Amino acid sequence: MSVKIASIYPTLLGTYGDGGNVAALTHLATLHGIAVEVTEVSPGHTVPHDADIYVLGGGEDTAQSAAAAALHASGALAEGVKNGASVLAICAGYQILGHTFLDAEGKPSAGLALLDVTTDRLDTRAVGELLAQPSEFAPAGLTEVFTGYENHGGHTHLGPDAKPLATVTHGVGNGDGTEGAISGRVIGTYLHGPCLVRNPRIAERLLGWAVGRDLDHIVEAEVEALRQERLDFVTKK
Amino acid sequence: MNTPLRTRLAISAGKLAAATSRLAGRGEGMIIGGKVALAVSPHALRDLAQGRVAALVSATNGKTSTTRLLATALSQSGPVASPTTGANMTEGAVWALATGEPGAQAVLEVDEAYLPRIVRETQPKVVLLANLSRDQLDRMSEVAMLARKWRAMIAENPDVLIIANADDPIVAYAAEKATKIVWVAAGQAWTADSSVCPDCGTLLSRDEKTWSCSGCGRSRPEPSWTFEWSAQQGNTYARAVAPDGQSFDLSHLGLPGRFNASNATMALAACSELGQDLPTALELMNTVSAVSGRFATVQAGALTVRLLLAKNPAGWSELLDIMPPAPTPVIVMINANHADGRDPSWLWDVPFERLAGRTVIASGNRRRDLAVRLLHAGVDAHVIEDPFAPNADLPDSVRALEVIDCAATYTAFQKIRVAALDGEVDA
Numbered sequence A: 001m002s003v004k005i006a007s008i009y010p011t012l013l014g015t016y017g018d019g020g021n022v023a024a025l026t027h028l029a030t031l032h033g034i035a036v037e038v039t040e041v042s043p044g045h046t047v048p049h050d051a052d053i054y055v056l057g058g059g060e061d062t063a064q065s066a067a068a069a070a071l072h073a074s075g076a077l078a079e080g081v082k083n084g085a086s087v088l089a090i091c092a093g094y095q096i097l098g099h100t101f102l103d104a105e106g107k108p109s110a111g112l113a114l115l116d117v118t119t120d121r122l123d124t125r126a127v128g129e130l131l132a133q134p135s136e137f138a139p140a141g142l143t144e145v146f147t148g149y150e151n152h153g154g155h156t157h158l159g160p161d162a163k164p165l166a167t168v169t170h171g172v173g174n175g176d177g178t179e180g181a182i183s184g185r186v187i188g189t190y191l192h193g194p195c196l197v198r199n200p201r202i203a204e205r206l207l208g209w210a211v212g213r214d215l216d217h218i219v220e221a222e223v224e225a226l227r228q229e230r231l232d233f234v235t236k237k
Numbered sequence B: 001m002n003t004p005l006r007t008r009l010a011i012s013a014g015k016l017a018a019a020t021s022r023l024a025g026r027g028e029g030m031i032i033g034g035k036v037a038l039a040v041s042p043h044a045l046r047d048l049a050q051g052r053v054a055a056l057v058s059a060t061n062g063k064t065s066t067t068r069l070l071a072t073a074l075s076q077s078g079p080v081a082s083p084t085t086g087a088n089m090t091e092g093a094v095w096a097l098a099t100g101e102p103g104a105q106a107v108l109e110v111d112e113a114y115l116p117r118i119v120r121e122t123q124p125k126v127v128l129l130a131n132l133s134r135d136q137l138d139r140m141s142e143v144a145m146l147a148r149k150w151r152a153m154i155a156e157n158p159d160v161l162i163i164a165n166a167d168d169p170i171v172a173y174a175a176e177k178a179t180k181i182v183w184v185a186a187g188q189a190w191t192a193d194s195s196v197c198p199d200c201g202t203l204l205s206r207d208e209k210t211w212s213c214s215g216c217g218r219s220r221p222e223p224s225w226t227f228e229w230s231a232q233q234g235n236t237y238a239r240a241v242a243p244d245g246q247s248f249d250l251s252h253l254g255l256p257g258r259f260n261a262s263n264a265t266m267a268l269a270a271c272s273e274l275g276q277d278l279p280t281a282l283e284l285m286n287t288v289s290a291v292s293g294r295f296a297t298v299q300a301g302a303l304t305v306r307l308l309l310a311k312n313p314a315g316w317s318e319l320l321d322i323m324p325p326a327p328t329p330v331i332v333m334i335n336a337n338h339a340d341g342r343d344p345s346w347l348w349d350v351p352f353e354r355l356a357g358r359t360v361i362a363s364g365n366r367r368r369d370l371a372v373r374l375l376h377a378g379v380d381a382h383v384i385e386d387p388f389a390p391n392a393d394l395p396d397s398v399r400a401l402e403v404i405d406c407a408a409t410y411t412a413f414q415k416i417r418v419a420a421l422d423g424e425v426d427a
């Protein structure tokens, strides 16, 4: 039986190389001997109710609103989560998972309420390298520093039912020193880069949930070299 | 031409600044020269243009090459002022007009965001709009926003003739309200940044030739000019078909690739509107073999390279197609300096899988990102900081090549080009 991965609206939420997240899941699944089945869901097409992993990326303001509206109408994402699926949502995708986010005109717009977060505006846009140390609420096995690139104007506030995924050591993240949010198997983050390419342990956690066992981390020299180079870039500046 | 005194003084001041900059070894001085001239005379561009500007060329990709093709074709009717490098903002336009042959007609490439201002001030005879796609992720240059700017520009300048690519839905949306327009079906190889309708957000339907939107009913405008291309087993077929059915063979262009043949089609359509003899225009375009270092064969340290420039996924996708087939090795250099854009995550949108079967020398300051991308693409990568150093640890297959393709982002490209300027075989 293969792990079902649903890439949600990559034409709307895929501006920042976010396709790399699905590529990383597929690549690591192959290394772990796990079969995967990827469905790219386009606007107007049906979002599957039975995926194991839903992936949402970043996008421009108007695309974000279009994606949120289509996901509201579908209802499939909430149903998938109820059935135990995991969600990895980046940037605009992360904001969509909260209660509200700001649309292109700056007006609050209803999100999917799968994460207890709300997003308003940062004083200045956050653009640059982002480093964050996994928090006590991060899934088991995630202890190595997260590395990514952020590019957003959103200030995300966590409510009591969402826990911070990490603590920012360089960059902005949510805007209050925390980065990302997690609730059950739903993860939101501002880490582009793409996230799962630069943080393969998160990908292995998502795959592990899908197959019901913990995966031993597979070290790839190229990935380690990239991580190290990005950490050095930030810390030596 | 009667240039106002203030602008004449401004140009003198600019020339002095440019010369000083050149003496200080800070490059060709065009930007600084233009900046100083504009500071002295804010209307310098308007004063210098005065009916001389034959064409402005704008696009995300290919504007430098298209500008060179068109300027070369127009030289059949006299001298043409056209900048020699990609200085495509207001300063560059001022400088090209100030330093070109006095009174000569001008062809200028223009940055997408600066186009409205430069159209307003220069009132060109034609404006070529070729394509719009994502560029430089760390800056806020939303493609849809640029299209809206172009729409407003066209509404405000109804007398300017627009020559636009009907195959690019974003360009078509930007140009659809023009009263004077020539549509060219110039092709669109990169569709990933225009998958949804720029107006209503509906997923566009596409077939081999056309596109349409089921949401608002838009579809590809009926073209006057058509670009035809096919490439099979090393044989390429490329032609431009004029509105009267006359066809022009584009297979003898000195510039390689589908995208340059498409650029030549846009340029031919412009030549036609500017009253040029088209067979002569094509002959002249055939002589262009390199544009400001693009496609030039240069010496880079211990290697001889054909220098290729790409800045974004659409451009990279086109370049991968003109490289020699596997197993010929290639050099790919990815930088993420300011001019390249600081965020290279677009690497994940480039179909590097097409390089499978060969060794890629991965270089540039983001070579580690490239190496991971190539790992996922199943492409053999050698990560080398400086492949041009005499003692670089290169595979024998690289040293064995007489000329190796080196595709690079902007700052990596410029570094090689500037270092090699003296030895440039064909610039």
Ligand SMILES: [Zn+2]
Residues within 6 Å of the ligand: B197, B198, B199, B200, B201, B202, B213, B214, B215, B216, B217, B218
């Ligand atoms: Zn539409």
